Each structure stands twice: as C-alpha cells, then as structure tokens.
Amino acid sequence: MSEATFEEAQRELEQIVHRLESGEVPLDEALRLWERGEQLYKLCRDRLERAEGKIEELATRVEATREKP
Amino acid sequence: MGAFNRGIASWLGRLPTVWVEGEVTELRRQARWASVFFTLKDPGDGACLAVSMPRGQFDALRLDVADGDRVHVYGRPELFEARGEFRLRALSLERFGLGDHLAALERLKRKLAAEGLFAAERKRPLPSLPRQIGLVTGNDAAAKRDVLSTIQARFPPASVLVAETYVQGPRAAGSVIETLAALCRQPDVDVIVVARGGGSFEDLLPFSDERLVRAIAACPVPVVTAVGHEQDTPLCDLAADARASTPSVAARLVVPDLTELLQRLDRARTGLERGTRRALDRERQKLDRMHERLGRAPQLLVERGHSRLEHAAGRLRALSPKATLARGYAIVRARDEIVRAGSDVEPGERVEVELAEGGFGARVEETR
Numbered sequence: 001m002s003e004a005t006f007e008e009a010q011r012e013l014e015q016i017v018h019r020l021e022s023g024e025v026p027l028d029e030a031l032r033l034w035e036r037g038e039q040l041y042k043l044c045r046d047r048l049e050r051a052e053g054k055i056e057e058l059a060t061r062v063e064a065t066r067e068k069p
Numbered sequence: 070m071g072a073f074n075r076g077i078a079s080w081l082g083r084l085p086t087v088w089v090e091g092e093v094t095e096l097r098r099q100a101r102w103a104s105v106f107f108t109l110k111d112p113g114d115g116a117c118l119a120v121s122m123p124r125g126q127f128d129a130l131r132l133d134v135a136d137g138d139r140v141h142v143y144g145r146p147e148l149f150e151a152r153g154e155f156r157l158r159a160l161s162l163e164r165f166g167l168g169d170h171l172a173a174l175e176r177l178k179r180k181l182a183a184e185g186l187f188a189a190e191r192k193r194p195l196p197s198l199p200r201q202i203g204l205v206t207g208n209d210a211a212a213k214r215d216v217l218s219t220i221q222a223r224f225p226p227a228s229v230l231v232a233e234t235y236v237q238g239p240r241a242a243g244s245v246i247e248t249l250a251a252l253c254r255q256p257d258v259d260v261i262v263v264a265r266g267g268g269s270f271e272d273l274l275p276f277s278d279e280r281l282v283r284a285i286a287a288c289p290v291p292v293v294t295a296v297g298h299e300q301d302t303p304l305c306d307l308a309a310d311a312r313a314s315t316p317s318v319a320a321r322l323v324v325p326d327l328t329e330l331l332q333r334l335d336r337a338r339t340g341l342e343r344g345t346r347r348a349l350d351r352e353r354q355k356l357d358r359m360h361e362r363l364g365r366a367p368q369l370l371v372e373r374g375h376s377r378l379e380h381a382a383g384r385l386r387a388l389s390p391k392a393t394l395a396r397g398y399a400i401v402r403a404r405d406e407i408v409r410a411g412s413d414v415e416p417g418e419r420v421e422v423e424l425a426e427g428g429f430g431a432r433v434e435e436t437r
Binding site: 016026031037038053054056058059 | 196197198203217221224225226227228229230231232233248251252255327330331333334337338340341342343344345347348349351352
C-alpha cells in the first residue's frame, strides 16, 4: 500500500467510485470498497500535503555530495 | 573621423556590383524597418558577411527566404558610415536551394526516423505527480524563469532540480548530454525538461545534434523539450517524449494543477460516500420488501384456505337431494320412511310427497 504511486492510488480510487456508482455491488463488497477508497483518498491527500516545493541547483547538490567523505 | 568614413565609403562605392553565394542566417525583417537584414555565411569556412536589402524589393521577390537557405546575392559593398560597418547592399537575390545544414539535417532526420527513434510507440507517459523535475536550461533567465514560475504557480509542492548548462555554441550538445546524464543519476528525478528560448537557426543547431537526439531518446526518464519558438522543430523535439511550444507550456505538461487535483480527489471521495450509501439503501429496501412479504404470508394462507372451503361447499351442494328434486324428481315417504319399492306401501295408505318446491299428501290407489 505505501509503495503505491500517487497515480496508482488515484486511479484505484476512481475505479472504486466507478464500481460503487454503476454496478450492483453486494453490501459486504461495498463496505470493503468504501474502506479501501477512504484509505486511498487519505494516501493521496497525504502525498500532496507532505510534499514541500523546493528548487535546488544541481551544481550545489553535486558539490555537497563531493564534500562527504 | 566622419571624413575618414566618408572616404572609405566613397572608395567602396567604386567597387563593381558582384554575385556572392552563401547561406542566409539571422534574417531580421520588421514592418517598420526600411530594409531587411541578414548575414550571409560560407558553409565551408564559416566566413560571414552582413547584407541589407530594401524591404520592398525583398518582399517583391516572394522568395520566402528563411535561415539556412543557400542564396546568390547580387549587390554592391558599402559602408554604413554612421557606425563604420561594412556590408553588402543587395540589389537582387536568388535562391540556390536548401543550405547544406538543412540538407544534412533532413538526411539525419530521415535516418533517425528510419531507426524508429521518433516513433509514437516510444513516447512514454509523463508521471502525473513527479517526485522531482530535472530542468536543463541555459543561464539566460527567461526560459528558466518561465518554467520555474509556471511550476510554482500551478503546483507549489513540486520539487525542481535546476541544471544550468551551455545551450548555444560548439560545446552545447556535449554539455546538454552530460547534464542529462547527471540529472538521471539523481535518485528522485523522474522527468526532465529541456528548456531553451528562441534563437537563430544556428543557435538551435546543437539541439539537432545526432548525439544529443540519441541521448534524449535513450534517457531513462521521460524528457519534455521546449526549444526555440513554435515554428522551430529541432530534431531533439521529435525524439522527446513530449514537445512543448514554450517553456511555460513544458511546465504545464510536467505538473498537474494542484487546485484541480484536490477538487478531483474530493469529487472521488464524495462519489465514494454516495456509492456506498446507495449500496446500503439498496440492501435496506430489499430487506424491507422481504419483511413486507413475510407479513402478508398468514393472510394469504387464510385466503387460500377459504377458497378451498368454497370449492368443497359447491361440490357438497351439487350432491344434495335438493338438486335432484329441482330436476323434477320427487321423494315419497310413508310412515316417515322413504318409499323405494311398490311393496313398501299398502293400497289406501297415506304417503307424503316431497317436491323441489313444497309437496303434498296422497293415498295409494294400487301397488305393482
């Protein structure tokens, strides 16, 4: 689960919604899907909120790597 | 100083008009200028010559000359006195055919296309949410600033690793290749943008360099190019996974719109809840219908029993003697016994006769 990329999680979430909205899903299955969907939604939100934008220069980074013993 | 320039100018003016052959570069034409300017270049040794031509004359030729075209120019050397600049004043212009560069480019393009380097199947999708974007750009501010500002406006959480390099001149192709490789060694970089602002045909030539085109095609992560202006198509554009007309378009290709993304996620969540509730409601209704049918069951049983009773009663009625009497038969009794044979009664004995409607008393005349 933690290995899923954002797009995989997003795609799975949308597929679940599609199934729930269109198909005749039995109750047990619907509840299981809902739980999974909520998990995926939180995963996606977390990914977006955890990322903090930063702009770095490659040259600076390469130098920093070189300085390490 | 002025006299010196005038002297040179008049001396140059005595030179004959000549035909010169070369390749057009840096063609500059503007509606508000009286003349069109370009540089004529010798493809063999790189020698250059500034050329000007009255705009009306240039336009009247309708040659549609562009950078890279090989031309013959008929003109007269002259000095632009105010600046002491020497140039050829063109009187006429003839197209010689495609310049060597363009022909070579065209050959290279066909060769690489035949190898399948530009094939649509080779194009990889860009990550919808890149971990880190590698940006290859020159140190000129414009292209770099356009990419960075668009990325930050559209998707603030984006992380960008900027790699400045030569994007012009003989070292450009090699430097861009090295920079691409260096970015690919960074573990988080999962998409690379190569951005370079507009320039002359020659300025952009490194981006059609075979080694660079191959490096872009072979790059382990998807590459988006934004090189030159809309009308320029350097070969690297054809090998890239996506081509953008400008640096800011490239930026829009590599990051999603955060606002839209959040809305989409929230819509999915609303759909999730609605879908689950619908499944619940459906099950509840099914249950309710079952319950209702269960409740109706006893009444159904009674109704069914009732009709069976009716049926039995009908049959019972059909069997009763009344029905036989109604068909015209009569029951005769004597001494409260039903008379079944003539020998059951004596002549003169009183009998009771029962009919469908009422009856009467009678006496036996004779017996047989």
